[in-house]
Amino acid sequence: MINIVFWFFVILTIVAALMVVLSKNLVYAAIALLVTLLGVAAMYVFLWADFMAGTQVMIYIGGILILLLFGIMLTHKITSVRISHTNVQRGFGALIVIAIFAGLAWMVNITPWLQIHSQEPQQTVHDIGILLMTDYLLPFEVASVLLLGALIGAAVLARKES
Amino acid sequence: MDTLQVYLILAAILFSLGMFAVITRRNAIAVLMGIELILNAANLNFIAFARFGGMNIGGHIFALFVIVLAAAEVAVALAIIINLYQNFNSINVDEAQQLKQ
Structure with a gap:
């Protein structure tokens, strides 16, 4: 089961x-991205x-995807013909990407991975909170400064010049 | 299903598809979606190694920081794209060849 x-x-x-x-309609692509992110969140549950699964749903689907949809709607006249977006140089791109994937799959298959059979953690939230406030305190604070900078930068960039 | 390889192959597939979007898409927002796929592939690897490779909660923390960076990146990228649209009236990456019109 x-x-x-x-x-x-x-x-x-x-x-x-x-x-x-591959989708030609950008809005369909965004909805498909929602399903992809949900699938990855399900993988997190299996792992x-x-x-992390909750964070994925909250930030990616609740935040980033909505932002992308806003981006699509702000930059397209919905009624315009140019809403369909084909890819360029598909053959060449597919060649490169298949080569990359073949290399990665080959690497995954031949590497003798060390597999540690650890126990299922009982309280991930508790452990993540402790680690964020001890070992990873500096990255945590730097991330907050980075988010503030990104927020101000985005607001300044997107503002219409008067 | 309880093997590391399954997750690594799935992450490789997601990475390749994201790469394909970055290479071939013309629309800047579609390129951004490809970048999201690539970041998700990296996150999946982190969490897979957290369970199977003995990284434990450290892997979760790294994935958490990746998500934070993705949020910041997408906000700035969309601001740039909206600026591009106001200047060129198009957000196809192959048409934006100059910094000013």
Whole structure:
């Protein structure tokens, strides 16, 4: 049963990612991206990362995707013909990408991965909170400064010059 | 399903598809979607190694920082794209060859 659910989410993620890349309508691509992000969140659940799955849904789907949709709607006249967007140089791009994927898959297959069979963590949120306030305190604070800078920068850039 | 390789291959597929979008898409927002796919592939690798490679919670923390950076990146990128649209009336990356019109 759990196997069927797992492979269902794997197939769903791959098919939705294909739609993101190939769809001619940008809005469809954005909706397909939603399904892809949901599939990746499901993978996080299978990897015992419940907090990360929640964060993925909250920030990616609730924040970044909405921002992308805003971007699409602000930069297109919905009624215009140019809403369809084909890819350019598909053959050449596919060649490069298939070569990259073949290299990665070959690397994954021949590497003798060290697999540690660890126990399922009981309280990931608790551990993440402790680590953020001890070992990773500096990156945490730097990230807050970076977010502030990005916020101000985006507001300044997007403002119309008067 | 309980092997590291399955997750690594899935992440490789997501990375390749994102790369394909970055290479071939003309629309800047579609390129941005490809970048999101690539970042998700990296995150999937971090979390897979957190479970199977003994990174434990450290892998989760790294993925968390990647998500924070993605949020900042997408905000600035969309601001630039909207600026581009106001100047060129188009956001196709192959038409934007000058910094000013």
